[in-house]
Amino acid sequence: MTKKIIPVIMAGGKGTRLWPLSRSNAPKQFIQLVDEKTLFQQTLERVTDAAVYEAPVVITNQDFRFTVAEQAREVDVDLSAIILEPVARNTAAAIAAAAFHLKKKFGEEAILQLLASDHVIDAGKDWSEAIATARQTAASGKIVTFGIKPTEPATGYGYIEQGEPLSSGAHKVKRFVEKPQLAAAEEMLTTGGFFWNSGIFMCRADLLLDELGTYAPAVYEAAEAAVAKATIDLDFVRLDGPSFQKSPDISIDYAVMEKTANAAVVTSAFAWSDLGSWDAIRKLVEKDENGNVVIGHATVMNTENSLVLSRASHLAVQGLKNVAVIASEDAVYVGRLDEAQEVGKLVKLLAKAKETSSLTETHPTCYRPWGGYTSLFNGDRFQVKRLFVSPGKKLSLQRHFHRSEHWVCVKGTAEVTVGDQVTFLRENESVYIPQGELHRLYNPGRIVLEMIEVQTGSYLGEDDIVRVSDEFGRG
DSSP states (O other), X not given: OOSSEEEEEEOOOOOOTTTTTOBTTBOGGGSOSSSSSOHHHHHHHHTOOTTXXXXXXXXXXXXXXXXXXXXXXXXXXXXXXXXXXXXXXXXXXXXXXXXXXXXXXXXXTOEEEEEESXXXXXXXXXHHHHHHXXXXXXXXXXXXXXXXXXSSOOSSSOEEEEEEEOTTSOEEEEEEEOSOOHHHHHHHHHHOOEEEEEEEEEEEHHHHHHHHHHHOHHHHHHHHHHHHTOEEETTEEEOOHHHHTTSOOOOHIIIIITTOSOEEEEEEOOOEEOOOSHHHHHHHSOOOTTSOEEEEEEEEESOBSOEEEEEEEEEEEESXXXXXXXXXXXXXXXXXXXXXXXXXXXXXXHHHSTTTTHXXXXXXXXXXXXXXXXXXXXXXXXXXXXXXXXXXXXXOEEEOSSEEEEEEEEESOEEEEETXXXXXXXXXXXXXXXXXXXXXXXXXXXXXEEEEEEEEESOOOTTOOEEXXXXXXXX
16 A cells, blocks of 8 residues: 555546637647646646655546647656546546546555646645645545635635534535625625635545445446446556446535535645636736736737737737637637636537537647647638647558548658658658558657648548557557
């Protein structure tokens, strides 16, 4: 049994709250928002102290598996495991599966720290002290949650009311409070003893599973069977689908924390945000003299207390107050910052309409285990993409039945296989791949390879790929 804390990072998500930058296939933890590193990468780096932590475990879904692996590699963090959920079943089932997996590996009394992958945290002295107190409290047989000292009457967070003190420095949890109306939030701040519910937990594996068995037996049984029947695929642990999908769709808060008599809270003032809205992004970043945050390609005039962010066209914003104007490569969102919590409802409207549903699902830039691509232009029977291939990586040996392709090398050196021929392309050289011909792209160099791909044909969907050979195990 290890004496270190085992971080369990939950990295699923629907990608709705920070639309249009986030999408269902690119939730906020995996995209660069206001930092060169993604929120997921920042979370990994928060738990890399080898004196305190074992290598982290990440639980995510099938679609994000290579993104998780690649982003961990980019920040040089080794993972203990990447556990893949076959279907989404909320946090209770995900946490239960991780607990069964880690109990088997590290023993019943292993201390788990359960973290979301999309939070911003100042991991300074206050954070370290809270971790130490939580570890001692968890070892004594409590399921610990972290309560953040509120700085405003926020209505987008749940609250925890602390109860009697414990010898470890933590407190019993008196009660959990759902996201309140503004008046109730103001009253809680005035009364005192209420803290934001951070969604961060620490506990022993055996206690967590015992409580799940008592209060959420269907979750317990589904997760136990899913881990028992799990398979290993490359670096991934694939939970058994038929078993896992039997779990109720329920959060760990509802399944256990609001029912158990063993809930404790460690309170702290470390800076924390779940970045659940564009308003939260604005509060995080340094503002100009008019209270504006301007990121990317944008100019503002006579504008106050607003967030203007563009990843594509240049935005010019004039005469507005308290608004968010967000531009991705293919969509623009404009809304009041005080209604930023409602973006998810707007995304649901977009998802219902055939002509806009793709805007909620697929981001123009998609990441793959070899690098990725950005869709630049779509037309009738053709589309243009920018491919970027990491050094030493290669795409699968593949063919397409409905399209042909032209590749133009714009940066780096490419090794290209077309049929039986292998050639090298340097900058400003091109190659044609006929419809149905086997082909492969490989970056033998030390810098990122960039290619412009022009596809032409009757069908240009990503599912028109027949992989003959693939080093990443994709069919």
